[in-house]
Amino acid sequence: MSLNVNIVLCLFICAEVPGIQSFEQVPWLPCQLVDERVKFNDEGHAETQYQHRDAGLQFGHPGDSALNPNTITFLVTGSKVDMRKYIEGAVVEHQLQCEIRRYSTEGIHMRWPGLGAQEHDIWFTCTLRHTDGLFVITSFLRHTPATPTPGQADYRNWAAIADRETLTTSTVMVVLTRSPTVRVGLLKQQSLHCQFDVDHKAADLTVEWRFQRHSEHTTLFSHSSRSGQTQGGGVALKGIGRGDASLMLPLTKQSSEGTYVCFVSVAPLFGRHDIALHILEPPRVSLNVDSTISLVDRGEQKVVCEAEGYYPLDVEIEWFREPSGGGGGLLPEKLDTVLYSSHRHHRDGTYSLSAFFLIHASLHDSGSKYFCRVSHSSLRMPIRKSFTLIVTEFGSWNFVLWWLIFGFILVMVATLCVMLPRLSSARKANKRKPY
Incomplete structure (x- = not known):
């Protein structure tokens, strides 16, 4: 041992x-x-x-x-x-x-x-x-x-x-590959590695690439050294002579996702490697508010967290609230009043989703931090976007301001009430009588 x-x-x-x-x-x-x-x-x-x-x-x-x-x-x-x-x-x-x-x-x-x-x-x-x-x-x-x-x-x-x-x-x-699993974004060029080595100059060498998606199988490339025939593209023939059978894909799109199989055959041996390609497009995350928002006591505001342009569909958006001060070892509180839009599917194959809630401001919430956390398979760590809520008391200055606004509205209404009858009388006086 x-x-x-x-x-x-x-x-x-x-x-x-x-x-x-x-x-x-x-x-x-x-x-x-x-x-x-x-x-x-x-x-x-x-x-x-x-x-x-x-x-x-x-x-x-x-x-x-x-x-x-x-x-x-x-x-x-x-x-x-x-x-x-x-x-x-x-x-x-x-x-x-x-x-x-x-x-x-x-x-x-x-x-x-x-x-x-x-x-x-x-x-x-x-x-x-x-x-x-x-x-x-x-x-x-x-x-x-x-x-x-x-x-x-x-x-x-x-x-x-x-x-x-x-x-x-x-x-x-x-026969080997250095890319058994590939994760790539949309509209990217990607090479799938496949390499081989034989202990003699193989006159009966066959190299082939196939694509498998759902139940469909498509031959992308094939080459036979015995017949000299080549079909398809994406593999350099000079590379095959050096033992490199790597496949260069066109710009990736949603339909590029699937399993690519590299076959290398020298009779009576048959080697293959399956390469799984996953399309992963990370979300762009934004809020509809600035890093600090101010509300008066008992005020309300709708706050929206938007995740855009992600693929695949498995996104998760959560809202949390951290009490003011952040001390005492308190964990952030997950909000249970969050509403979600439906997933929006874009023409490029990506998706978007919104998560929103309504803030009911109160003085004891002043200084609290709210953050949106977005998780997705394309991200190593979730994306966080946050803002701080400032709540002010409905004081005397606010009281005067509201009365000024209310008084201005009353004056405007009274002016309209006085002016409208006079305008109507003037229009009637200007009309000519029929003869």
Whole structure:
């Protein structure tokens, strides 16, 4: 057990130790082998049971002893393709997941054009996944058993693997993406990363991109090195020659949201990565009042918080009130008198929503702070907009002012009452009598 711990510690810190320059020099990776046990029921249907078994990737030479003899060891030797060189940045233990699975060539039996390959080779896939979504790397491991397995080496007839067995393998192909999940706004250019590496010059290479949205499937790009035919666009052919199959999307719109699938095939191997693209447009938040509003005691005012131009629809607007002084450790009070407009859908696919309430001013509310909090999936932190309420007493000056206004209105009404009859009489006097 102590050996295992030391290896794991070395794995995740040795990249920072002087003398070790990159992750490529890491000798061992802890993994999980997801093994399959297939049984056929009375109706002849296959039922698969999955068993998670401790395993490890060990990089070295044929005949090396297992660094951790307590697990299944996949000894990777003599590979021109090294999956480790595609791991970028500092990786700590809990951020890297390694999973090994058996791989079926779906009945295609052919000799891989590599040194020592045989038609009865057994295949595995090894997937390295960063838990924060920085990359997903899938490698194809070729193992040549000492004695061929009778029949087809697929789910119907998997060769058993002992708990402490060492399988000597070679990495023959790697397919990876550094954008397994993409979040982008509207009217933006976005590149979807897809990269591959093969241990020989592949004359039978196929690269394809498909788009999946709801139940619809669309082929965006396809290229075959054997036939030389290319359909669609967005992928540079010169890049494919360097192992870069990244797809450049046109300006994003609401209909760009969906799953993009990168396929890389070199017979009999077939690799793919699904890339989920989400359109996220953050809201613009505003209030219909300034940072400070003044009201007289018992005055009223409607206050509106507006969230505009967001996508998708899942926005939340809340109003809170902080008592004046803000002391005593009191939490802001959520207002329960807030009313909401309906979602307004704009021509560009975005939405808007308003949340409003009516302030009934009182003197003890003076100095209180009100704030609107808007949450949305595009925001790491909610947006806050606030104002402070100042309430003044209805005093003598206000009393005089209101009486002046009231008196002015009375004078105007009295003037109209006097002038209207005179204007009417004058109009009648100016009319000529008919002859």
